[in-house]
Amino acid sequence: MSTAVTFAAVFAAVYAAHMVADHWVQTDHQARTKGAPGWAGRLSCAVHVATYTLTAVVAVAAVAWRCGLDLDPARVTVALLVSAVSHYIADRRTPLLWLAVRTGSARFVALGAPRAGRDDNPCLGTGAYALDQSWHVGWLAVAALIAA
Secondary structure (H helix, E strand, C coil): CCHHHHHHHHHHHHHHHHHHHHHHHCCHHHHHHCCCCHHHHHHHHHHHHHHHHHHHHHHHHHHHHHHCCCCCHHHHHHHHHHHHHHHHHHHCCHHHHHHHHHCCCHHHHHCCCCCCCCCCCCCCCCHHHHHHHHHHHHHHHHHHHHHC
8 A cells, every 4th residue: 555545544543532632532621631730630641642642543554444444553653652752742721832832823712712700702712722733633644654
């Protein structure tokens, strides 16, 4: 099978796994505490990333089996490690905020967020969420390239 086809199949698998793991597998507690300072936040984020990565392993294995992909286990391991580390960095929140400020996106981060002291716009459609998801998808593409 061509590298392009393998890349496309692996990317589809890790993208689908990302969406399921980030929105269904992740617990409410993890979502609320994974960015908290200290060891409690680090542990919450690590547990989320572990379940996230396990979801990706299952998805990649299912796609490889069903589509007849001949994947190198070492390359897949490195790919999913890259995905896991990049996911942990993003979900600790401070690193992406730091990056957004330094790249001129600080105002975009606040887009759609409730104003201080008010709960007037609770939604998923914030600038911070968009930057978070685009970071993840970019790294999923890198992971798929590594696996392919």
